């Protein structure tokens with residue numbers, strides 16, 4: 001384990017950047033969401049290596065805090081999660097691949113079943129002994145039985161034979177609280193769950209947890225907000241930031257007016273400027289699409305990213321940052337630069353920034 005709280009430490013010389021993941025903040029965010037829906041259980045979605053934050057560290061931290069139910073996307077993620085979570089209930093959102101039943105059984109994983117073939121295949125293996133969830137599609141048209149298909153299964157013995165213990169659906173636009181689709185899906189889901197008395201029900205992702213109680217049901221499935229993402233875009237972010245990305249400044253240089261920098265000379269100095277080159281690039285997961293739009297913080301001063309982001313390097317304009325020095329740090333994520341802001345600069349969402357976090361950094365976990 002690494003030393004706690006070296007937020008301002010340089011990465012060791014062999015690495016270009018340091019990613020700091022605040023496990024205590026993840027736990028605090030989980031508790032905050034749980035408190036928002038006190039009559040429901042709060043699970044945790046830890047697919048995609050816990051949104052890039054590292055399943056091996058994140059999942060046990062949440063389990064120690066009292067989280068009992070986890071969701072991943074794939075069987076392989078479920079197997080990895082089971083190693084870290086011997087006691088937890090583990091659902092696999094992408095369902096049951098053909099012939100994979102034994103692997104689910106052997107690792108005590110619960111598939112989220114979304115069509116008749118999956119149901120039949122799992123029912124034949126389970127015979128009511130191995131639990132699973134039923135996915136009902138109330139609007140995504142992505143995974144799950146349609147509402148009429150689900151209603152037609154009410155009272156069908158296959159539900160018991162497949163060990164269904166949870167019925168779930170997924171919201172289309174939960175982060176847009178005023179979108180009427182939320183109320184429509186919430187109403188459809190109430191009808192669906194009423195057709196399966198005795199089963200638990202789950203509808204809310206992170207943003208759904210912040211919608212009205214109508215979406216809470218028995219089990220919350222937050223992911224993004226646990227990792228510091230804002231579940232209510234346009235409002236102040238109530239979640240604690242979780243990730244911080246600091247890269248080392250390799251070189252400083254002065255350029256004269258008219259000089260360019262980087263590939264294809266996309267930036268031209270409008271006047272005399274001081275540039276800093278950072279040891280981090282798109283191969284580390286910092287999106288190339290943020291070229292010319294993103295910025296980093298040096299000594300708290302926002303410094304624009306200049307020209308095209310390279311594979312391993314980023315050039316900053318540090319003319320206004322007196323603290324910039326060789327071996328010093330620039331913050332790409334952290335302080336006023338939260339993951340939502342970085343996502344916007346790259347024309348994407350904070351989810352993609354998190355899940356794209358690279359593996360070349362030194363990773364520090366703060367408990």
Ligand SMILES: *Cc1c(COP(=O)(O)O)cnc(C)c1O
Pocket residue numbers: 045047093169170204205206207221222223224225
């Ligand atoms: C990813 C996912 C979640 C978590 O969503 P967040 O927006 O990250 O909270 C919940 N449910 C399903 C079905 C998902 O695929």
